[in-house]
Amino acid sequence: MGSGGKVFTLAQVSEHNTPKDCWLVINGKVYDVTKFLEDHPGGDDVLVSATGKDATDDFEDVGHSDNARDMLKDFYVGEIDASTIPKSTTPKQPHYNQDKTSEFIVKLLQFLVPIAILGLAFGVHLYTKSS
Incomplete structure (x- = not known):
């Protein structure tokens, strides 16, 4: 380079x-x-x-x-x-990216919801088996 x-x-x-x-x-x-x-x-x-x-x-x-x-x-x-390259006239402020935050939440839910469903199904299976 x-x-x-x-x-x-x-x-x-x-x-x-x-x-x-x-x-x-x-x-x-x-x-x-x-x-x-x-x-x-x-x-x-x-x-x-x-x-x-x-x-x-x-x-x-x-x-x-x-x-x-x-x-x-x-x-x-x-x-x-x-x-x-134009010089910035505003001081640099911390950047908050709403799109990235939303994307993270969606990915987290895509991971957690199936695990919760699997856990619920397993719990129901154990409950019905013990009855």
Whole structure:
């Protein structure tokens, strides 16, 4: 990976903002993640929604593993011209992602409800067997 690649402006990177052509800016580097969209554990819409801006905070907030960080090497296409990224005028605040929270609750329920049903069925089976 390393520097020395082609330098892109944010406007150039922003043109790649669809599921068929998706580029991201993370830590000053530009990545073409198009081929990874289907395999991304968080879904392709998360990546597509991070186009057209510096996605570093989005990437870091999720807490990606070292393996995920190593995978970026495969998608590297160049560097971003930092002068083309607008400076934030608002202080950074903790990010609360309602979609992720809802997704977690749904997954938790998908896990717990079948276990509860199985436990109830087993309990009924034991009760009827003992009667």
